[in-house]
Amino acid sequence: MDLESALRALYDEKVEAVLIGGAAMALLGCSLNTKDIDFCYQRSKQNAERLARAMAPHHPRLRNAPSGLPFRFDAETIHGGLDFTLTTDLGDVDFLAEVAGLGFYDAVQRASVTMNINGIDCQVLSVAGLIKAKKAAGRPRDLYAIPELEALEELRKKTGLD
Amino acid sequence: MTSVERDALVDLINNPPRGSKLAAARDFGIDLSLFVSSLELTPTERARRLSAAASFFDSVRVIVRKSR
Numbered sequence: 001m002d003l004e005s006a007l008r009a010l011y012d013e014k015v016e017a018v019l020i021g022g023a024a025m026a027l028l029g030c031s032l033n034t035k036d037i038d039f040c041y042q043r044s045k046q047n048a049e050r051l052a053r054a055m056a057p058h059h060p061r062l063r064n065a066p067s068g069l070p071f072r073f074d075a076e077t078i079h080g081g082l083d084f085t086l087t088t089d090l091g092d093v094d095f096l097a098e099v100a101g102l103g104f105y106d107a108v109q110r111a112s113v114t115m116n117i118n119g120i121d122c123q124v125l126s127v128a129g130l131i132k133a134k135k136a137a138g139r140p141r142d143l144y145a146i147p148e149l150e151a152l153e154e155l156r157k158k159t160g161l162d
Numbered sequence: 163m164t165s166v167e168r169d170a171l172v173d174l175i176n177n178p179p180r181g182s183k184l185a186a187a188r189d190f191g192i193d194l195s196l197f198v199s200s201l202e203l204t205p206t207e208r209a210r211r212l213s214a215a216a217s218f219f220d221s222v223r224v225i226v227r228k229s230r
Contacts (some may be wrong), residue, residue, distance in 0.1 A: 003212055
């Protein structure tokens with residue numbers, strides 16, 4: 001997984017997307033490891049074109065799909081679909097239209113914070129947003145993450161660290 | 163992170179207030195000391211650490227798969 005390059009690829013093409021999930025948790029200070037990178041993306045036609053352009057050099061293909069299955073991650077596919085679980089040269093990358101407990105991109109973006117990663121300003125779902133999303137998702141692995149997130153939120157409030 | 167900030171962080175982690183989310187997380191089994199090593203890093207360093215860990219686990223997965 002190459003998180004920095006994935007963020008750079010989206011940034012360079014001005015893709016509107018918010019980093020969510022385990023990678024967001026790790027950037028905010030959790031000790032969790034994850035093998036995929038999850039984004040919530042904005043679903044306009046223009047953003048679909050940008051997203052397709054950003055990912056094209058990294059050879060996106062459907063994860064866990066039969067090898068012969070025809071698939072093109074182009075603007076038309078993106079605009080016509082919702083959630084994409086991809087394998088790319090940068091690792092496993094998921095693009096989701098909606099986040100449980102928050103909604104679509106605009107709501108997720110409002111619940112995000114800006115973080116600078118090696119000169120790139122990127123949107124990352126906040127600790128409070130992650131807690132809300134994990135509670136709504138409700139799977140055992142989501143619920144398991146909540147105590148750590150709540151502790152991190154308290155720690156950041158009390159110390160002012162980020 | 164300054165040494166004063168670090169001291170405050172370590173103190174909170176070692177002595178989480180009763181009834182706090184920190185105390186609840188500790189009782190749940192979370193190793194709170196891991197927050198220190200993580201929050202000491204910049205976001206860029208955290209991103210690199212995550213990518214390095216993922217690559218390491220990927221290579222372990224490949225080795226395990228080959229050994230079967």
